[in-house]
Amino acid sequence: MDCRAALPAHSQYIRIQIPPSCLAEFWSSLITSFYFEHFIFTTISNQRKMVKLCGIGAGYVGGPTMAVIALKCPSIEVAVVDISQSRISAWNSDKLPIYEPGLENVVKQCRGKNLIFSTDVERHVQEADIIFVSVNTPTKARGLGAGKAADLTYWESAARMIADVCTSDKIVVEKSTVPVRTAEAIEQILAHKSKGIKYQILSNPEFLSEGTAVQDLLEPDRVLIGGNEGPEGQEAIKKLKDIYAHWVSEDKIITTNIWSAELSKLADNAFLAQRISSINAMSALCEATGAQVSQVSLALSKNPKIGPRFLNASVGFGGSCFQKDILNLVYICECNGLVEVANYWKQVIKVNDYQKSRFVQRVVSSMFNTVSGKKIAVLGFAFKKDTSDTRKTPAIDVCKGLLGDDACLSIYDPRVSADQIKKDLSMNNVQWDHPIHLQPLSSSSSNGLEHVDIAEDVYEATKDAHGICILTEWDEFKGIDFQRVFDDMQKPAFVFDGRNILDVGKLREIGFIVYSIGSPVEQWLNNTVNSAVPF
Numbered sequence: 001m002d003c004r005a006a007l008p009a010h011s012q013y014i015r016i017q018i019p020p021s022c023l024a025e026f027w028s029s030l031i032t033s034f035y036f037e038h039f040i041f042t043t044i045s046n047q048r049k050m051v052k053l054c055g056i057g058a059g060y061v062g063g064p065t066m067a068v069i070a071l072k073c074p075s076i077e078v079a080v081v082d083i084s085q086s087r088i089s090a091w092n093s094d095k096l097p098i099y100e101p102g103l104e105n106v107v108k109q110c111r112g113k114n115l116i117f118s119t120d121v122e123r124h125v126q127e128a129d130i131i132f133v134s135v136n137t138p139t140k141a142r143g144l145g146a147g148k149a150a151d152l153t154y155w156e157s158a159a160r161m162i163a164d165v166c167t168s169d170k171i172v173v174e175k176s177t178v179p180v181r182t183a184e185a186i187e188q189i190l191a192h193k194s195k196g197i198k199y200q201i202l203s204n205p206e207f208l209s210e211g212t213a214v215q216d217l218l219e220p221d222r223v224l225i226g227g228n229e230g231p232e233g234q235e236a237i238k239k240l241k242d243i244y245a246h247w248v249s250e251d252k253i254i255t256t257n258i259w260s261a262e263l264s265k266l267a268d269n270a271f272l273a274q275r276i277s278s279i280n281a282m283s284a285l286c287e288a289t290g291a292q293v294s295q296v297s298l299a300l301s302k303n304p305k306i307g308p309r310f311l312n313a314s315v316g317f318g319g320s321c322f323q324k325d326i327l328n329l330v331y332i333c334e335c336n337g338l339v340e341v342a343n344y345w346k347q348v349i350k351v352n353d354y355q356k357s358r359f360v361q362r363v364v365s366s367m368f369n370t371v372s373g374k375k376i377a378v379l380g381f382a383f384k385k386d387t388s389d390t391r392k393t394p395a396i397d398v399c400k401g402l403l404g405d406d407a408c409l410s411i412y413d414p415r416v417s418a419d420q421i422k423k424d425l426s427m428n429n430v431q432w433d434h435p436i437h438l439q440p441l442s443s444s445s446s447n448g449l450e451h452v453d454i455a456e457d458v459y460e461a462t463k464d465a466h467g468i469c470i471l472t473e474w475d476e477f478k479g480i481d482f483q484r485v486f487d488d489m490q491k492p493a494f495v496f497d498g499r500n501i502l503d504v505g506k507l508r509e510i511g512f513i514v515y516s517i518g519s520p521v522e523q524w525l526n527n528t529v530n531s532a533v534p535f
């Protein structure tokens with residue numbers, strides 16, 4: 001006997017095989033037994049409790065977030081949908097579309113059980129009780145607010161599709177980072193076509209960091225849920241809270257009004273980026289005065305009011321979020337007439353641009369004021385270690401700066417494909433924000449790339465090179481055999497450590513001329529950088 005036919009699609013069921021000769025006896029004993037009551041109760045309560053989730057957007061946020069929810073809530077069906085066939089195919093394959101430590105393991109444990117990846121966006125949206133929207137929200141390229149405001153095209157088209165296909169009440173969760181009061185706009189789109197359907201919009205911004213996304217999702221420092229203050233809003237908040245409560249303790253789940261939640265995410269990224277720009281600004285002063293930025297960082301980190309994190313000086317911050325979210329914040333401030341506040345946050349980006357530009361100038365001026373025709377090995381292209389993401393990586397600006405001085409680049413990154421690097425170097429700034437598969441084909445795709453070579457490993461990249469730039473802090477680079485590298489390089493051999501991960505003393509012993517951000521500068525290099533200009 002197959003009980004499935006009698007049960008609604010979302011119910012959990014038990015399949016019991018009974019030989020026809022025993023059916024009568026089975027039913028009579030079942031009806032009178034405790035087990036029958038238990039069976040019926042379980043089925044009905046499962047039917048009531050069963051929740052189906054749909055995550056729109058299978059990117060760096062949507063993919064890992066929904067996979068971890070599926071892992072932690074085996075009784076919940078999770079569908080992750082995307083308009084990109086190639087992304088969904090990759091999620092369904094052995095080579096996931098993004099690299100994150102631990103992600104493969106999480107996906108393997110639930111894919112095909114309670115986690116599916118699909119391009120059938122409309123069906124899964126229609127069937128879901130709760131819809132998480134994790135589509136991209138890049139900086140607007142054209143029109144009003146261009147270069148600052150968030151481009152909500154992807155969000156709006158997702159909202160319109162939800163309004164078109166839904167036939168029952170839904171909770172819609174903003175996972176994307178959006179400007180304050182986006183929920184209001186989404187509500188209007190949904191209400192316009194509501195057909196009597198009730199929608200509750202929640203803001204549940206994601207705080208994961210790429211490179212540690214799975215760890216951050218498994219053990220979040222907080223989960224923030226903003227919702228409407230009325231009873232229906234509070235009920236929706238509770239439903240989302242119940243999902244997180246499967247693995248997150250209650251004291252870590254913060255609930256706020258919806259506008260506070262939206263603004264908190266922008267503020268969070270702005271504060272983190274500001275911290276990086278602060279230590280990077282100090283690194284310039286350290287180089288000018290003979291102080292050592294790592295020592296300054298250590299001293300600061302011992303102040304409990306400051307703490308140790310985000311105090312490493314570097315060639316600059318990158319990633320898809322920091323710059324775009326600060327620009328968005330600046331735009332919101334300007335729209336509200338808060339010019340001084342807008343200028344304050346703008347400065348965080350200016351210092352970041354200054355840091356990248358300063359680095360390029362240091363390389364060029366150290367190498368006798370020109371890198372024309374010289375081979376420079378670029379080690380690391382991802383915006384940070386343990387991710388394959390290159391969006392807004394400082395490596396793009398640095399490489400473009402060096403190519404602008406006619407350098408020949410040999411680039412090696414352990415996780416970023418040759419194709420990706422070439423695409424990044426042939427695109428303009430605004431395009432970097434958009435996922436590759438959503439971009440128009442660039443007609444200028446070979447621009448300047450004749451001087452770019454992608455190497456298979458560190459030793460190929462550095463062979464016969466005049467200089468090395470470390471642009472990502474991959475652990476692999478700490479284990480390089482620098483004596484071997486030195487022997488194979490042109491002399492004098494330069495190392496420019498944009499991440500401060502190398503042992504400068506050892507490198508100097510080998511014979512390298514070394515520049516490390518924020519460290520006292522060797523006499524050789526000291527005739528430089530008074531006039532760094534932004535890109």
Ligand SMILES: NC(=O)c1ccc[n+]([C@@H]2O[C@H](COP(=O)([O-])OP(=O)(O)OC[C@H]3O[C@@H](n4cnc5c(N)ncnc54)[C@H](O)[C@@H]3O)[C@@H](O)[C@H]2O)c1
Binds near residue numbers: 083
């Ligand atoms: N990447 C991060 O570290 C991070 C962290 C926190 C928050 N965020 C925010 O999360 C959002 C998503 O970021 P991401 O890095 O995952 O972006 P992403 O570009 O990697 O992924 C977005 C996905 O949404 C898909 N998409 C766009 N419109 C769609 C539609 N209408 N229907 C279905 N799919 C659609 C795209 O095809 C793409 O695969 C952004 O707002 C970002 O600011 C990102």
